[in-house]
Amino acid sequence: MKRKSITILIALFSLCCSYTASGAIDSMDVLSYQKPDLQKQVDSILKITDSKEYDLAIEMASSLINEAEKRNENGFLFHGYNLLSITYDQLQDSVPAFDYAKKALHFAKLSKNDTLIAWGYNNLAASLSEYPETRDQALTYYKESLQIQRRLNDGEFLDAALNIAELYRDEKNFTMMYPYLREAQKSYDEDCFYYDDPLVYLNILWGDYYKGLDFPDRALVYYSKAYDLTEEKKMDYLALDFYSGFADFLTKYGKPKQALKVYKRYIFYFKNKEQVKNQETFQLAQAHMEAEELRRARNDAELKQQILDQDLQRKKTQSVLLGSIIGLMVLFLAYLFYSERLRLGLIKNLKLNNRHLKKAKDRAEKSERSKTKFFSTLSHEMRTPLYGVTGIISILEKKDAFAEYKDEIGSLKFSADHLLDIINDLLDISKLEDDNFELIKKPFNVKLLVEELVSSFQQNSLKNSNCKIICDVDSSVPNYVVGDSRRISQILLNILGNAVKFTPKGTIAIRLRSKILSSGKYKIQFEIEDNGIGIPKEKHESIFDEFSQLDDLQSDNKGTGLGLPIVRKLLNKMGSDIELKSEPGQGSIFTFTIEFAEATLLQVIGKREAKKSEGDSELTNLKDLRILIVDDNKINRLVTRRVLENQNAIIFEAQNGEEALERTRKHHYDMIMMDINMPGMNGYETTKAIRVFDKSTPIIALTAAEASYVKQKVKESGMNDVITKPYNLKKFSDVIAKEIKGRNQITG
Known part of the structure; x- marks a missing residue:
């Protein structure tokens, strides 16, 4: 409706x-x-x-x-x-x-x-x-x-x-x-x-509305109006939809006479519709037929017009297409010409750039070689005089005559050790940039390592300080893990040292936490927190740059600026990195995580036996042993002579390779201490010459260069071992003891 x-x-x-x-x-x-x-x-x-x-x-x-x-x-x-x-x-x-x-x-x-x-x-x-x-x-x-x-x-x-x-x-x-x-x-x-007339529809819908709300009296008023209008306007198409429902409504609400009247009118319209049905059916069929014919006629005309339009459009399209093809061919030829010129220009530029890149590469490689040589030379040149200083200090501190100068000698020793640390930092920076750098993975007790580091700081660096260090190792951290304990110590020493510098008084806490991964490894988190002066946010990255120092911080002990760069480089080698949280006046927190495999029982036992073996190795009595010291530096010869004479050895000296070679031809020696860098014949050449006629006498290299740089050459020349100057007395004695013991086993 x-x-x-x-x-x-x-x-x-x-x-x-x-x-x-x-x-x-x-x-x-x-x-x-x-x-x-x-x-x-x-x-x-x-x-x-x-x-x-x-x-x-x-x-x-x-x-x-x-x-x-x-x-x-x-x-x-x-x-x-x-x-x-x-x-x-x-x-x-x-x-x-x-x-x-x-x-x-x-x-x-x-x-x-x-x-x-x-x-x-x-x-x-x-x-x-x-x-x-x-x-x-x-x-x-x-x-x-x-x-x-x-x-x-x-x-x-x-x-x-x-x-x-x-x-x-x-x-x-x-x-x-x-x-x-x-x-x-x-x-x-x-x-x-x-x-x-919409009024009829309105009255019907109002009636439906009140009927739906169960107000039959009001609904009847509107239905009656709609009925009267329908009759008045002879809206037979509406009567057939409306009257049947209206009659049912009247019957339901007790109006049988009115219902009968409405129903009769419904019958009238229905019969009237039946009478004209055939005529309407015929008209409908005829209308459909004529409409279809009209459609066909229109479609034929449209089809003809479309054919003409398509033919015209096709010709236009062909013309446009032909013009487009010609235009594209011209553009293509122009593009080919331009591309060829561009290609030749690019090839020329590429060749030029390749030449520049090769020169830059050569300069970089030369610079790297120069840098390596510089560090090696620097190490040697600084360690050589430092060897004399530390050696003489070691001799003097054992002399009773200098007992009253114990504090002064201690300060001198501290300064020499500090200088040695700086040299070692410089060498570490150089080594860490080498792709051949390798970590040494052995079982070690990570808890004991941290506790010993803290104890060392408290006994030395914090002895006269208002600062203290707290060690907090969680029970989840395994005792023994496999890793490079020396490098872990170096990382923690540098961070703790940095914290001590910038925490004049207060507390430094080192915390270890861990969790086990699905792979079975332990992920250990190291956290070093201090409540010192803090670091501005804009400086967080720069402190990890080499030789960088925070000039605006109120601290008298700023160091070389190599500690934290070494830390980051070492962690990167271990597949990790360091994070920093710090604000001025709020202290600093350094955090890093490293994955470790837990050491097996066999690995731990093997380590303990090796340590026990090392501890049992005692210095063989050097009494009556003939030892030749070969060194062009008089002070170095003096230091080495004093150390060995304290062990009752008989010492002989040679100030260059030629003199050493002549002496070994004429005399027998139980051991030769050979300097490497000497004028004329260096240590390598002298050793090779000696090995021609003497295969058994232990020859130990004494060098101020970093041991890792010379080990291969030392082995190739025929030397037995190497000691780096300035040396640690225990390591010096251990190397001599090992070589004397080995010689005795061979001769025995």
Whole structure:
């Protein structure tokens, strides 16, 4: 029972429903004024539809569409398709009714006429509302139509509001039904002529509304008004939908006489419909046949026109294509020419860049070699005099005559050790940049290592300080792990040393936590926290740069700036990195994590036995052993001589390789201490010459160079071992003991 928007006779329309929004003339008046012949066709189709001459209405609507297409009149194309939709709707043929409603909306949008667009949405929604599955879409279109009608506010009846109310009625949603009924009621104008009087629909829906709310008396009032209007206007198509339900309502609420009257009128309309059924069926068939013929005729004309258009378009396309091909060929040739020149230029630049890169590579390699040589030379040149200093200090501190100078000698020894640490840091920086650098992985007790480090700091660095160190090792940390304990110690020493420098008084805490990974390894987290002066955030990265120092921090002991760069490089070698959290005045927290495999029982036992073996190795009595010291530096010879004489050895000296070679040819020695860097014949050359005639005498290299740089050459030249100057007395004695013991086993 949906009410579709239908174009009315233009004369009556202009009397009561003029489009006054924004002072504009109604769209239909404009159409009527501009195209009176097309408007007359619209009016004629309305009369013919009203008289149920459907076949003629379809024919005239098709004619209207043809004429409107020729003139490109989108507004009248809307009317043509809209009238076809309404006609097929009255013929109860829903499929073409729906298709034509869609086309009508399409041309309404092209016309950009808001009134026609509102009608188009309303009529398409009316077709969609017939099917439950498309009612949601219908509701959307109704609301689009209503929104446009509200904006226009042109006095036209709001069909969309009426139809929305009916949709909610069908869903028995009477609450939502009410506001739309009220809005539709307000838009009704009693003085306006309507082709399909909406007042009948309004009264029926008001009756349905009050019936749904169980107010039968009020519902009866509206149903009665609708009945009278239907009879008055002879709306037989509406009577068949309305009267049957009205008669049932009257019967239910005790109005049998009125119900009988209404039912008789229903029978009358029903019989009348049956009488004209054959005629309508014939008309419908004829209308369908003529419509199909008209469609075929239109399609033939359109096909011919399309063929002509396609032929013309093909020729145009061929011309455009040919021109495009020629243009593309010209562009392609130009591109080839440009590409070739560009390619030659790129090749030239590439060759030039390759030459520059090769030079840069050579410079970098040369610089790296120079750097390595520099560090090696620096090590030797600094360690050589330092050897004399530390050696003489070691001799003096054991002399009773210098007992009163114990503190001074201690300070001197401390300064020499500090200088040695700086040299070692420089060498470490150099070694860590070498790809051949390797970590030594052995089992060690990580808890004991940390505790010993803390104890060492408390006994030495913090002896006269107001700072203290707290050690907190979680029980989750395993005792023995496999790793490079020396490098772990170096990392912790540098971080703790840094914390001590910048924590004049307060507390430093070293914490260890761990968790076991799915691989079976332990991920141990090391955290060193201090409540010292802190580090500004903008300096967090720069402190890990080589030779970087925080000049703006209030500390007298800033160091060389190598400690933390070494820490980061070592951690990177271990697949880790260091994190820093710090703010000025809030202290600092250094954190890093390392993955360790837990040491097995066999590994731990093996380590203990090795330690025990090392501990048991005692210095063999050097009494009456003949030892030759070969060194071009008089002070170094003096230091080494004093150390060995303290062990009751018989010492002989040679100040260069030639003298050493001559002495070994003439005399027997139990051991030779050989300096490497000497003028003339160096230590390697001298050893090779000695090995020609003496294969057994132990020869120990004494060098100020880093041991890792010379070990391979030492072995190749025939030397037995190497001692780095300045040496640790225990290590010095251990090496001599090992070589003497080995010699005795061979000779024994």
